[in-house]
Amino acid sequence: MTLWLEWIGAAAMLVATPQAEPVEVKVEVEQPTRSGPWNDMYREPQHPGATYRVRLFVHAAQACLHFAGEEPYDAERAEFLNAMMDESCAGLKERYAAILADPTTDAPSRALVETAWEPFRE
Numbered sequence: 001m002t003l004w005l006e007w008i009g010a011a012a013m014l015v016a017t018p019q020a021e022p023v024e025v026k027v028e029v030e031q032p033t034r035s036g037p038w039n040d041m042y043r044e045p046q047h048p049g050a051t052y053r054v055r056l057f058v059h060a061a062q063a064c065l066h067f068a069g070e071e072p073y074d075a076e077r078a079e080f081l082n083a084m085m086d087e088s089c090a091g092l093k094e095r096y097a098a099i100l101a102d103p104t105t106d107a108p109s110r111a112l113v114e115t116a117w118e119p120f121r122e
Helices: 002-016 051-068 075-089 092-101 107-120
Strands: none
Touching: 051 075, 051 092, 075 092, 092 107
16 A cells, blocks of 8 residues: 555646746758769769759759740640749849859869759840
8 A cells, every 4th residue: 555655646736836948949941062972853973062052943944944945835834944943043042142252162073063054044
């Protein structure tokens, strides 16, 4: 009986004890910078030292060109292509300028960005 009373007492203390508020821990996670070999959207191997930002730019530029070259053979297809171009082409010029302005962008990455940007030159 004593063990039962001890157990009931412990359970009652757990219920009666106010629980601490959860603590929110904020950790800043940096984007991966260089993660080794990778392929572009055309499955071509590219500069393994390219940063995550350069890789995203190359993929966006290639996607933009891909969707811009597709045939909108009906209204539904035209709507889809416009949405995809809005998504992939938005801000490319600003991203291009920011990558080239960044002094940490290495020469092979700069060349890769320039190559991806070539079809967009005015």
